[in-house]
Amino acid sequence: MSTATTLGGLSPGEAVLVAGRLAGDNPVLFRRYVAYLHHEPYRDTSGSTARTRWRVKERVTPSLLVETSSGRVRVRNEDYAIGAATKEPGELDERGPTSWKDEKSEGSWDPSRPATGSQWYTGFEAGQEVVVLGTLARGGETPEVNATRVFGGTREELVSSAQGSARFFQIASWVLSLVCAGALVALVWPVLRRTRG
Structure with missing residues (x-):
């Protein structure tokens, strides 16, 4: 500081x-x-x-x-x-x-x-x-x-605010990753079923 x-x-x-x-x-x-x-x-x-x-x-x-x-x-x-x-x-x-x-x-x-x-x-x-x-x-x-x-x-309030923002973006990235993984499974699953059948 x-x-x-x-x-x-x-x-x-x-x-x-x-x-x-x-x-x-x-x-x-x-x-x-x-x-x-x-x-x-x-x-x-x-x-x-x-x-x-x-x-x-x-x-x-x-x-x-x-x-x-x-x-x-x-x-x-x-x-x-x-x-x-x-x-x-x-x-x-x-x-x-x-x-x-x-x-x-x-x-x-x-x-x-x-x-x-x-x-x-x-x-x-x-x-x-x-x-x-x-x-x-x-x-x-x-x-x-x-x-x-x-x-x-204060500096402490700035750090706390930054940590809160970081937690929000971390949670948002996890949710986005799960949604993308779900979408990928939904796209790939029908193709896998056809190749097995």
Whole structure:
């Protein structure tokens, strides 16, 4: 786990993992958010029944300052993914640790105009713990990192989240293997019966 001091000994381009808290002087952009995603509802008609789902309407992920145990580190890019373990909405890949829903009456929502429905925001507030995954852009007094992902939470929560995802994909691969084996047996069995008969 890197800090402002240990980043000084690395070369630009090296992979880093930085844990700290979002600095209190990061500009507040909306409500108390210093970085956030704005989601809007949409009607998903791809299945047998129509469902209301969420999609990203606006991404506001500016450069951020992170306070580590030995000084500040700057996330210098503005195209990083965000992530944390929040509950709603479940089908989204990116979620911040703090959520707020601008509730509007479901009865007044017009699916052809998503902005008429409830709007959902998820992101980061100053002071929250984060883990930054990325590469070192430059060292110096305030090292800069090109982040691929900013995770809301501690290193332990990041590891736990990754283990949960790994278990899900492991189970999914086992199920897929069993389905493929079953399909193979179903295809080969009639051929074997004919050759024996």
